[in-house]
Amino acid sequence: MDRLEQTICALATPPGEGGIAVIRVSGPDAYPIVEKIFVPVRANRRVADAKGYTAMLGHYILRGEEMDETVALFYRTPHSYTGEDVIELSVHGGTAMADGLLEALVLAGAAPAGPGEFTRRALEHGKLSLTQAEAVMEVIGANGRQGAALAKSALDGRLAQRIGTIQTALQSLNAHLTAWVDYPEEDVPELSDAALTGTLALQKQELDDLIAGYGAGAVLRHGVDCVLLGRPNVGKSTLLNLLAGFDRAIVTPVAGTTRDIVEQAVQLGEIRLNLFDTAGVREVGADGDAIEAEGIRRSWKKLDEAGLVLAVFDAAQPLTESDLDIARRCQGRPALAILNKQDLAEDTEAARLQLQPYFKKVLTLCAKDAASLQPLSAAVAELLGTAKLDPRAGQLCSARQLAAATRARDALAEALRAEADGFGLDAVAVCLTDALQALCDLTGEDAADATIDEVFETFCVGK
Numbered sequence: 049m050d051r052l053e054q055t056i057c058a059l060a061t062p063p064g065e066g067g068i069a070v071i072r073v074s075g076p077d078a079y080p081i082v083e084k085i086f087v088p089v090r091a092n093r094r095v096a097d098a099k100g101y102t103a104m105l106g107h108y109i110l111r112g113e114e115m116d117e118t119v120a121l122f123y124r125t126p127h128s129y130t131g132e133d134v135i136e137l138s139v140h141g142g143t144a145m146a147d148g149l150l151e152a153l154v155l156a157g158a159a160p161a162g163p164g165e166f167t168r169r170a171l172e173h174g175k176l177s178l179t180q181a182e183a184v185m186e187v188i189g190a191n192g193r194q195g196a197a198l199a200k201s202a203l204d205g206r207l208a209q210r211i212g213t214i215q216t217a218l219q220s221l222n223a224h225l226t227a228w229v230d231y232p233e234e235d236v237p238e239l240s241d242a243a244l245t246g247t248l249a250l251q252k253q254e255l256d257d258l259i260a261g262y263g264a265g266a267v268l269r270h271g272v273d274c275v276l277l278g279r280p281n282v283g284k285s286t287l288l289n290l291l292a293g294f295d296r297a298i299v300t301p302v303a304g305t306t307r308d309i310v311e312q313a314v315q316l317g318e319i320r321l322n323l324f325d326t327a328g329v330r331e332v333g334a335d336g337d338a339i340e341a342e343g344i345r346r347s348w349k350k351l352d353e354a355g356l357v358l359a360v361f362d363a364a365q366p367l368t369e370s371d372l373d374i375a376r377r378c379q380g381r382p383a384l385a386i387l388n389k390q391d392l393a394e395d396t397e398a399a400r401l402q403l404q405p406y407f408k409k410v411l412t413l414c415a416k417d418a419a420s421l422q423p424l425s426a427a428v429a430e431l432l433g434t435a436k437l438d439p440r441a442g443q444l445c446s447a448r449q450l451a452a453a454t455r456a457r458d459a460l461a462e463a464l465r466a467e468a469d470g471f472g473l474d475a476v477a478v479c480l481t482d483a484l485q486a487l488c489d490l491t492g493e494d495a496a497d498a499t500i501d502e503v504f505e506t507f508c509v510g511k
């Protein structure tokens with residue numbers, strides 16, 4: 049049997065303790081299946097007759113036995129999340145009653161739903177676009193308020209709108225080119241070079257913006273892996289405690305107490321930092337401590353994977369060769385230099401100038417002072433691009449979308465090159481078709497059909 053012909057059921061609320069548990073049933077036999085296991089309180093009511101958007105109180109039955117009190121909420125196709133007949137059954141929370149209900153439903157003929165299957169069905173029935181379906185998964189997994197807003201904007205279709213605007217512009221350009229190249233006998237108006245490159249460049253810029261926003265969006269949704277670097281005693285543990293809000297790392301005035309990479313997630317403004325504290329980074333001589341050397345090796349390794357590097361320096365002392373070694377390793381990375389112990393320093397300018405070439409930004413602060421959190425948070429948001437990201441504008445939210453958008457952008461860059469190098473409109477049209485195909489892959493439509501439709505609608509070719 050085709051999977052869509054089956055009626056599926058699953059727990060819709062998180063498993064475990066809770067006030068209520070909701071089980072969702074969706075598919076062509078949702079009503080007959082629920083009818084078998086649900087007994088309404090009022091004897092004259094029948095599940096089969098229930099209208100959409102109504103509720104019914106009753107209880108469910110498992111193997112002939114009366115079980116928990118149950119509220120049934122009815123949705124009729126196509127006015128439901130999946131577009132199918134859907135019934136949501138609420139029972140008391142905790143796993144026992146929900147498990148019993150699922151068992152009853154399966155005995156009555158429903159199949160347990162696979163991961164994401166309700167959303168998959170919503171997609172199949174045209175209730176959601178592909179980008180919206182992906183956004184559902186992101187909303188469920190989003191971290192933090194802004195991350196959730198971001199995923200929700202894709203769910204609302206704002207990403208689809210943004211892509212749609214690009215598609216419309218490129219499609220009309222492509223239709224124009226196609227009509228001009230393929231139907232020379234028709235009276236198709238000529239396209240100026242300026243209009244052609246103007247549209248291509250504008251839409252490429254829009255794709256560039258979307259692609260640039262992806263990294264920042266991912267940071268808001270999932271946080272960023274952050275490495276804390278610095279010589280012993282510069283104040284890394286103190287900074288970690290400031291971020292964490294309590295004495296998580298042991299702070300001592302003795303060099304080299306932080307031996308291992310401490311993993312901890314802290315929230316800095318809108319961004320979750322997945323922190324890796326480091327063993328005090330210093331050169332280890334022949335008499336060096338073996339465990340510490342291992343810690344240092346791991347810190348350097350982590351540096352390659354980090355989305356954010358916080359390198360701490362002691363502003364109260366001149367920078368040492370080890371400090372500069374650390375600074376050099378930060379070059380070209382998403383790294384922020386923190387000149388700590390501002391309160392003890394007389395002049396921080398010399399150190400700032402020395403560090404500046406290796407970092408995106410140098411921040412002077414005092415890790416012992418809670419007021420340092422705000423400038424630190426602002427600097428990190430700026431460095432990671434989250435500060436200027438509008439979470440409500442609709443952003444790419446999966447690696448698949450990013451790959452498709454990147455293909456489209458590269459094809460437009462290629463089209464602009466072809467135009468600039470004088471390869472003719474045929475070559476431009478080929479690149480444009482590639483770009484449109486990539487965008488249609490992104491949204492899950494068929495590119496060729498869309499262009500052909502427009503050729504005929506706009507230019508009345510073959511009338």
Ligand code: GDP
Nearest residue numbers: 280281282283284285286299300389414415416
């Ligand atoms: P780590 O080895 O890099 O983790 O350094 P710690 O966090 O253990 O700090 C070393 C010493 O510097 C401790 O005595 C801290 O209290 C002190 N310290 C850290 N940050 C500051 C600061 O901003 N101002 C002052 N005055 N002392 C600090």
